Amino acid sequence: MDTVGEDEPDPIKLKSVKNNKTFTVPQNDRFGSCRSVREFEKLNRIGEGTYGIVYRARDTKSDEIVALKKVRMDKEKDGIPISSLREITLLLRLRHPNIVELKEVVVGSQLESLFLVMSYCEQDLASLLENMQTPFSEAQVKCIVLQLLRGLEYLHHNFMIHRDLKVSNLLMTDKGCVKIADFGLARMYGIPQQPMTPRVVTLWYRSPELLLGTKTQTTALDMWAVGCILAELLAHKPLLPGTSEIQQVDLIVQLLGTPNENIWPGFSQLPLIGQYSLRKQPYNNLKNKFTWLSDAGHRLLNLLFMYNPQRRCKQSVKGRSAPFRRFTSADTHRLSRFYK
Incomplete structure (x- = not known):
């Protein structure tokens, strides 16, 4: 099975603002309420836009075919691009038969790896x-x-x-x-x-x-x-x-x-x-x-x-x-x- 993911993640270390000590984030806490992209099987690449690459993928939990849009981060030093944040914020509020549906946001193995799970259109x-x-x-x-x-x-x-x-x-x-x-x-x-x-x-x-x-x-x-x-x-x-x-x-x-x-x-x-x-x-x-x-x-x-x-x-x-x-x-x- 070909999954849309990366190699096993390196330890994620954060620094405490209270005592300036560094600690490792436990594996179970890395994704918060977001699912991991490892739960999706990549089927094929279907496009590449201004803001990221799009894959056709299968949700291994529900067996549903979806479009998986990887948010482009190449030139970003300060986190998620503002254009992507706008798109996520707007799409999460929109529900209409003639507007593509953002089902959820999932994360990759690194903090800067982010994917949008969209309804799939042929x-x-x-x-x-x-x-x-x-x-x-x-x-x-x-x-x-x-x-x-x-x-x-x-x-x-x-x-x-x-x-x-x-x-x-x-x-x-x-x-x-x-x-x-x-x-x-x-x-x-x-x-x-x-x-x-x-x-x-x-x-x-x-x-x-x-x-x-x-x-x-x-x-x-x-x-x-x-x-x-x-x-x-x-x-x-x-x-x-x-x-x-x-x-x-x-x-x-x-x-x-x-x-x-x-x-x-x-x-x-x-x-x-x-x-x-x-x-x-x-x-x-x-x-x-x-x-x-x-x-x-x-x-x-x-x-x-x-x-x-x-x-x-x-x-x-x-x-x-x-x-x-x-x-x-x-x-x-x-x-x-x-x-x-």
Whole structure:
């Protein structure tokens, strides 16, 4: 049996703050309430992200297949990386069918060895898109996007912004259930809104207000990313594949037209606006880009791609006006055919 562990641990020694004496931590006390990673059998490595390596593994106690994410510690001198602490803190609070579940945190044989035990999903949407012979149908895209919106509605209702939505961070089970993953850049937000770094969200999915240096981040930046994901699922390729921030802004303007104060109040006062020379583009070209898309699909894309963050589509999927509101469990089963 191949276990996700290391050699027998060396003695762990701690120094007393009272008398400055060193003592060895008893074996039974090393893991506290956390289980040891030795209780999991490694099956195969399934990915490597910014924050750690991910394995498919079997819980030897319950026989359940899980995803085991090893927290990356290579460059850390002061303990667990802050990004990982944020992800753990947020995920332990989140319970929703369309958000990946953090089941528990387990530890390795060394104090700095930490693993997240997540619910296992068979595929991510980026890999699925890459390996599919034909694009998703509009009905299948509706199914995926509505599940994404349901997960986001729960997140935003709980005052969380994901800040890194993209197809590679959307997982899918073999039953067609979509789950939002990778919360390393997620943040809580509130009133008054606190400034956050604008250098978040992968470039292709980054909203115009982020590119122009806004100090205020809202749920609207997640909704812009949803628009990019929706378009990518429909077109079977990224909508705005910029190679630099300057080109990314230019691609957005080519697609949606040049923004101005009338459609986006405060646009001319954004911190980085002086760094860009925007082309004069009077037209919105979304309809020309997706000539075959239904009117409902065009309405949703336009709502998600509103320049003004305050007018951008909200994440609610309960209202009658939501173009993709009709959805049943049978729809998820249709998606599962991609695994056959």
